[in-house]
Amino acid sequence: MRRTILLFGIAVISAEWSSAQITITSADLPQAGYTYLTSTDTTPSISLGTPSASSQSWNFNSLSQDYPSVPTFGLTSATPYASAFSASNIYTYGPAAWFGSIYGGAPVGSVGMAKGHMFWSTSTSGYKIIGFRADSGTYAGINVLENPQELLIGTPCTYSTSFSNTARWELPISNFYPGDPDTFYVSRVTKTLTADAWGSLTTPFSTFNNILRVHEHLIKIDSAYYKSGTTVLYAMELMRDTSNNYLYLANGINYPAAKVHADKNNIVKNVEYYTGFLLTGINDYSGYGKDEVKISPNPFTEEASLLIKDSGLGSKDLKLQVYDISGREVSAVVIRNSDGFVIRRGTLTAGLYLYKVVGNKGIIKTGKVVIQ
Numbered sequence: 001m002r003r004t005i006l007l008f009g010i011a012v013i014s015a016e017w018s019s020a021q022i023t024i025t026s027a028d029l030p031q032a033g034y035t036y037l038t039s040t041d042t043t044p045s046i047s048l049g050t051p052s053a054s055s056q057s058w059n060f061n062s063l064s065q066d067y068p069s070v071p072t073f074g075l076t077s078a079t080p081y082a083s084a085f086s087a088s089n090i091y092t093y094g095p096a097a098w099f100g101s102i103y104g105g106a107p108v109g110s111v112g113m114a115k116g117h118m119f120w121s122t123s124t125s126g127y128k129i130i131g132f133r134a135d136s137g138t139y140a141g142i143n144v145l146e147n148p149q150e151l152l153i154g155t156p157c158t159y160s161t162s163f164s165n166t167a168r169w170e171l172p173i174s175n176f177y178p179g180d181p182d183t184f185y186v187s188r189v190t191k192t193l194t195a196d197a198w199g200s201l202t203t204p205f206s207t208f209n210n211i212l213r214v215h216e217h218l219i220k221i222d223s224a225y226y227k228s229g230t231t232v233l234y235a236m237e238l239m240r241d242t243s244n245n246y247l248y249l250a251n252g253i254n255y256p257a258a259k260v261h262a263d264k265n266n267i268v269k270n271v272e273y274y275t276g277f278l279l280t281g282i283n284d285y286s287g288y289g290k291d292e293v294k295i296s297p298n299p300f301t302e303e304a305s306l307l308i309k310d311s312g313l314g315s316k317d318l319k320l321q322v323y324d325i326s327g328r329e330v331s332a333v334v335i336r337n338s339d340g341f342v343i344r345r346g347t348l349t350a351g352l353y354l355y356k357v358v359g360n361k362g363i364i365k366t367g368k369v370v371i372q
Helices: none
Strands: 007-009 034-041 056-059 067-069 090-095 115-123 126-134 144-154 162-174 182-202 207-228 231-249 258-263 268-279 293-296 303-308 318-323 329-335 342-344 351-359 362-371
Touching: 126 162, 144 182, 293 362
Parallel strands: 056 182
Antiparallel strands: 007 268, 034 067, 034 268, 090 115, 115 126, 126 144, 144 162, 162 182, 182 207, 207 231, 231 258, 258 268, 293 303, 303 342, 318 329, 318 351, 351 362
């Protein structure tokens, strides 16, 4: 029986490394059991430089921290939806704001898909979107598969490597009587991913002396389709958007060191950058699942309840440890059953925190909580 182990770490990039062209492989993609910490600057002032076969330096040290993201990856096989998303080996769960910005044309930024599962795949060919499932809203409980799948990071990749990709997903808007037309929301993505530069990158977190930059040129078209069975009776384009994104990739951190979002004219809109990781482990302890222990409400203002479904825990005291997004422990208290497992804000300021719940058999739950 394995226990989940919570460790904290940051990637230390040695300044003694000499600049060289690197190769990004599947070993550099996100992994199950990790929470990646990022910050986003919504009003950046940076220079993208130009595509070049010569080494160059990008100075992003002026980036601010307007808001954090903390995508946590687990094994798809541990979810109830593993068979429906059989091509996926890792997933993220929670509100879209926690996922980070590496989601391509998936609707994690939209209101309707604000909370739920995103299913991904990492393999020798790269990092892909397999599909998604919303928890709430109009389209709750619908398994949506991308076909073809969207490529987010292609591997193996070195300077001048290029990938072409098309992807598509559709979501039923309304289903009427059999034989009548059905309405679908269809999203299509066409993109090229080209490794067009290499060199060093400085962010507020660290200096990365071996960086490969990948330029993603993406066209996203959303449409409404009216079908009778598999026959399309009518299609109407709803939205078309062209964007340029730049991924700054390094070996060994399993997440982009930075991702720059720019519009069709290459005007920079925002920058997300890596600030560390949490090794949260893979919780497969028998009897405890994603919903066995949870904090409600989440977010909360002054206090919340720790809800426990497992009767074996309901009569025991539990330890709650809370960490800020830098990995620093900010609270560690014993939550007593006599108090009804109430969690109180205390002196904590508003923001995003990570927590772990520890019982007499070790760690039984890790997660995120927002204090308003």
